[in-house]
Amino acid sequence: MFLTSSGQARSGLLWALRHVRRASGAPARDPRFAALEDSDLQFFDSVLGAGGVVTDPHSLQPFNEDWLGKYKGSTRVALKPKTTEQAAAILRHCNSRRLAVGGNTGLVGGSVPVYDEVVVSTVCMNKVLSFDTVSGTLTAQAGCILEALDSHVAGHGYCMPLDLGAKGSCQIGGNVSTNAGGLRLLRYGSLHGSVLGLEAVLPGGEVLDLLTTLRKDNTGYDLKQLFIGAEGTLGLVTAVAIQCPPRPLAVNVAYLAVPTFAAAQQVLVAAKRQLGEVLSAFEFLDKESLAITLRHLPGTKDPLPGCQAPIFLVVETSGSSAAHDSDKLERFLEGVMEEGLVSDGVLAQDSAQVQQVWQLREGITTALRHRGAVYKYDVSLPISQMYALVEEMRTRLTTALPHLAGSSGGAGSGGGGGGDGSDDDGPPIRVAGYGHLGDVPGYSKEICEQIEPYVYEWTAQHRGSVSAEHGLGLMKAGCIGYSKPPAAVAVMRQIKAALDPHGIMNPYKVLPPEL
Amino acid sequence: MVAVKRVLDYTARVRVKSDKTGVDLTNVKMSMNPFCEIAVEEAIRVREAKGTDEVVAVSIGPRQAADTLRTALAMGADRALHVHTDAEVQPLAVAKLLAAVARQEQPQLVLLGKQAIDDDSNQTGQMLAGLLGWPQATFASRLELDAAAGTALVTREVDGGLETLRVTLPAVVTSDLRLNEPRYATLPNIMKAKKKLLAATSPEELGVDVAPRLQTLSVEEPAKRKGGVMVASAAELVDKLRNEAKVI
Secondary structure, three states: OOOOOOOOOOOOHHHHHHHOOOOOOOOOOOOOOOOOOHHHHHHHHHHHOOOOEEOOHHHHHHHHEOOOOOOEOOOOOEEOOOOHHHHHHHHHHHHHHOOOEEOOOOOOOOOOOOOOOEEEOOOOOOOEEEEEOOOOEEEEEOOOEHHHHHHHHHOOOEOOOOEOOOOOOOEHHHHHHOOOOEOOHHHHOOHHHHEEEEEEEOOOOOEEEEOOOOOOOOOOOOOHHHHOOOOOOOOEEEEEEEEOOEOOOEEEEEEEEEOOHHHHHHHHHHHHHHHHHHEEEEEEEEHHHHHHHHHHOOOOOOOOOOOOOOEEEEEEEEEOOHHHHHHHHHHHHHHHHHOOOOOEEEEOOOHHHHHHHHHHHHOHHHHHHHHOOOOOEEOEOOHHHHHHHHHHHHHHHHHHOHHHHOOOOOOOOOOOOOOOOOOOOOOOOOOOOOOEEOOOOOOOHHHHHHHOOHHHHHHHHOOOEOOOOOOOOOOOOOOHHHOOOHHHHHHHHHHHHHHOOOOOEOOOOOOOOOO | OEEOOEEEOOOOOOOEOOOOOOEOOOOOOEEEOHHHHHHHHHHHHHHHOOOOOOOEEEEEEOOOHHHHHHHHHHHOOOEEEEEEOOOOOOHHHHHHHHHHHHHHHOOOEEEEEOOOOOOOOOOHHHHHHHHHOOOEEEEEEEEEEEOOOOEEEEEEEEOOEEEEEEEEOOEEEEEOHHHOOOOOEEHHHHHHHOOOOEEEEOHHHHOOOOOOOOOOOOOOOOOOOOOOOOOOOHHHHHHHHHHOOOOO
16 A cells, blocks of 8 residues: 555445454354365375375465464365366365365465365466567466566566565465555556456356456456455456556656655655656655664665654656656656755665665565564555554554553563564564554564554544455455445355355455354 | 766666677666776765865766766765767777876876676776876775875785785775675755766867777677486486586
8 A cells, every 4th residue: 555545435434333343353164164085185186196285284384374474274285286177176176075265475364274274276377378569468377476477578578567575476366366456556557457357267166268368348247357356255266367568668766755744745746746657656664664674674775874754755757768757757856855845865876776775665564574473454544644543553552552562662571573672673562654554573462452443443434445455364354344335245245155155265254254 | 086887777688689799778777887886985985084075977978978977976976077979988998088087187096896797898997007007906895095194005805815905096996896885866965966067078188099999799698508407316417427418
């Protein structure tokens, strides 16, 4: 999430709150699901062959635990199909046996099994199927890694229409199933616009071939939109056709220090007006995020040592002419400095510096993880409210848990987690805002209770979305009521029941359990 | 005095031109040679440590070389000199031009990058010292100036390890990677740089003949690496080493 995504105004939010529950605990294992048996394993073996069926507990560990280390499941088998036909055979079998099926760099526990669901990973389906160099349409299997796809199309002068910190390990199928946003959403829009087609295997095993590369196709209901963002609950995405934009020839990045969040908003307005069509990213991070990243991520350097500003911005332009873009950018920067909206900043002089500046923003999540457990809240709010939530949460935690969140510098006795407190890592609990929130030393019920449902209620009151980009997964299943009215949730249930009558696809997630 | 060169950006992907005369530079991002950036940073640090009063940046090349000089000014150089020429300038010509400028400017120290990442020649600094008759300390990873004594202590990175030299000033020093970490160009400095002096001159004005002495015969891509092969046993490995690779 970043400054430009403004939450849409919703009316009558408070009545929606009666349908919500706090999301932290998962419901009990659904007894309608069968348990895995040897005959199932034999079947999987016969379809996938050696290497396609993982049962060794040690090898299953990465499938059972999410990237944040917050969610742990207990699957006994992970399957790695190489083709759509294999994936279809697996799902057909699971559906007839009523074995639940789960998916894997997601941030809301949507990609790990809750109990013993069979994990299906598309990691072996990593072939690029085709790329049209004239139109820029890429067709690839779901297991292709985003960064690898970007390198592939770069050779022809194109780039992927999305970019996120996890690009080195996230798969395009997962990006589509979660409708991932990322740093370039500002410029290229969401996947709902850039995905031209997809192929999915329905829960019953039928292959739904919607893999068209046509830009215009108004024939019937646009079914692919259902799968984009469904988080695997309606079917398994096995291939994607995506529209790639031309790769910008000239990229410029500026890193700016601003005195207040209000000033940051005005810089955004100025950027949109003066940089116009070349503006490609506008990110913010606060002093907390910067401090944690500099300390916990090796190889990072502070571009403005000694700068005491509370908020920093990363502004990127992408265009076809270096001279034209640099000119525009320099005039914009002169303007905002003269008006006092920006107190200091740097302009990257070569691509090494561009990467270093982006590292400060993209590396925050990793740095937070190195420091300790992270409570991550990806909310979208009206721009003016965005940072207020960080400040309120800071006050709230400091008041409620002074021994952990107080600003007494040094001596943190916080359990678990990174900073050893003896050097300047600050108090064990810190609240960092960079569009996402959260940073606490260890996962604990006490801390969680202070955060949830307060964050969701606050967001709902300010007419925002409880999940801008990360989806609902397990963490926020049950929170949909904060952002969508009951009638909408009812229709979603109808669609789910129509496509997945046995409910085997990624259960316990996205939609709240029926009461 | 610090010399800087405008080269293709080190992360840029390049293609060899189909006529094999060189590399295709159309629309490729250009920036300051990384070693030159380190040289500029060191020059500014020398001035900050009061080892000198002024840092002058010099570059040789077409119109766009001025952009590289603006970066040097934005990093903190006091003024700049652009030797404007559209001709191809090879290391010897560059050394002669810089020698002419040095005779005019009379610096205590000339800093250069050890080599440029486009041609990897690693010659200009050495030839410059030869032309001027000055001492040279190349591949510097540490520089300590003693202005009062008129000497400098330079640690060099050499194959055997580190070598420390004391040179009398004026001298030529070329920078290696570990000399320092260059600063970013901050916005206030970028604005100030616009008002700094950027003078221009030409090889003709300096009285230097820049005709190339080297002729490029052809430029080709390096041979593609063949994929590795898995062997099933030590015997097979020995067989391949003996009969295919022919190394034993």
